[in-house]
Amino acid sequence: MHPYRINVFRSIYRYKHAYLFLLPLLVLLGIFSYYPIVMALKMSFYQWKGGNEAIFIGLDNFVALFKDKTFYASLKNASWFILFDCTVGVLMPLFIAELLFHLKSARAQYVFRTLFVATITVPTVIVILVWVFLYNPVVGGMNSLVSLFGISPQLWLGGTNTALFSIIFSGFPFINPIYLLIVFAALQAIPKSLIEASVMEGCGTWRRIRSIDIPMIAGQLKLIFILGILHGMQSFYKQLIMTNGGPGEETLVPGLYMYQSGFTYNDFGYASTIGFVMLILMLALTFVSNKLIKSGNE
């Protein structure tokens, strides 16, 4: 045997501890991450329904998907969620973080930050269920609330024109505590000297936010912008709980369509194809926004 080979084996033996320590992790990830990823990509090329054997059908699933009107409808709906997640979903945490940052008292900062983070202690699903209750046209409060503004009673989640908006609005006031923490920590990391210099130069608050704060935390804003895209593209538990995609296809999103194809219609091959296409779309959107925001900075 080649001496180099022997060395490799010798050092593998020497580090047997290290491999032993890695074993539990690698076994778990092999079974529950790598195997499903490979299968997801492979099964997109198979017809795989119910308990039947999977049959290789090449690109047929993809061809069917690209002709599928329901899929396009779901993409159109998802684009609303994405649009919202990367505009309001970025601006609100930024706005609140700036308010917090301008508070003089460190104690008040701590109290408000804690209060915003405290909302995370209630499971997301339960918050959604409370919104479902609020949107109930009879006993929920939304109709009496909007009547104050002279708006007639709505069906909310059941209405063709209101369902999508109602789901989006259930995120009100759109302050994701995790994003808030990220932006706030970034603001606190701006060198004090920079801010003091701007004050000496007679730079107003608004100007400072625009010319110092935002450029200095651009990395974090970009991160939550991209997280917003990914969340808007793949998240579907709200739609599943609130409307199950209805009425009609008004609130169907690709993730939910995949879920329904798999678990309601037992068409696992087609569901895998939807997952595959979503992966490509997410990678593409991330890539494009990465490029765009970078070129905007330079």
Added chain:
Amino acid sequence: MASRASKKVSYVLIGLLSLFVLFSFFPLLIMVLTSFKSKMDVSLGVFHLPNAIQWDNYSRAFETVVPFAWNSILIAVCAVAGVLVASSLAAYAFARYKFPGREILYYLVIALMMVPTVLVLIPMFKLVAALGMLNSYAVVILPQIAGGCIIAVFLLRSFFAGLPEDLFESFRIDGAKELRILRSLVLPLSKPILGTIAVLNFHSSWNDYIWPLVTINDKALKPIVTGIMSFSNDYATDYGPMMAAYVLASVPLILVISFAMKYFVDGLTSGAVKA
């Protein structure tokens, strides 16, 4: 003059922040308020105060929620323990040994952060079904361990790598076995970051919805978040006990996070700053 103006500004800031805190808590306040209402009071409208506080709602909800809560606690504790053990062993290996294949194995682990969960939902379901794992605790615990380990390895590896080499030397001279170094030297020094990992994983385990929804049908094994959905369906229009159940379902998480708020905030911010 200037100080009066700045005082005015801080009142405005506090006013605005209080308003947004109120907005953030709005659904939760509605939940608590409704949980005390009788059926009659609920029909009077969301913003009406209850005529008489219905404690009975809570006793009815309690019986239903408790078994689900135990399931969730068991699942979350096992998942957290599993993540801590598997990730600290692996992170120790990545941080302290220069074994062949270290780089590539590390990137194979970290690259999984990029993979959306939605992609693996269907094949993972078929896999656990084929393994006969449906309707068991293991079916939710094991994938949560695998998923939680990815970020945990990332955080722990950089922490372990930053520990001074001298500490290890003194232990090695002592003839301490590797596992003992990990247990009695490295882990005690890493308590804060282990705390962060524990809280983050407890939170995500408690919140997990879609995976337990598709893998556990047996009512006796359901965790709280999916269990409560079946409860909602049983009490279709009886909102008082339903909201009481939602309040109770939030209690364990509120306890854990209020005790560990510092770890939670530190973890979320430090992870982001490093990224």
